[in-house]
Amino acid sequence: MAKRLIPSFNRVLVEKIIAPSKTTSGILLPEKTSKLNSGKIVAVGPGARDKDGKFIPLNLKEGDTVLLPEYGGTEIKLGEKEYHLYxxxxxxxxxxx
Incomplete structure (x- = not known):
């Protein structure tokens, strides 16, 4: 059975995009692959409430490609895949x- 994580509150689950490195002749160099600071959102939480109790929905949705901070997020492994929660x-x- 596959697990599915639904983030709580104002959190989003992101799968980082990793672009393969290639030489000019098109040979893949897996050891030189660098992680980009971008990812695809795979799940979003419902939103959160502000200090006055007003509900604030998220403006992000599943499938969005986003720019991520260099540091931060919580690494999560579901099955064989790695995700990050922000x-x-x-x-x-x-x-x-």
């Missing part, structure tokens, strides 16, 4: 093509 205000922005 608060929505830790996300630096969304990336569009």
């Amino acid at each position: 608060r929505d205000d830790d996300i630096l922005g969304t990336l569009h093509e």
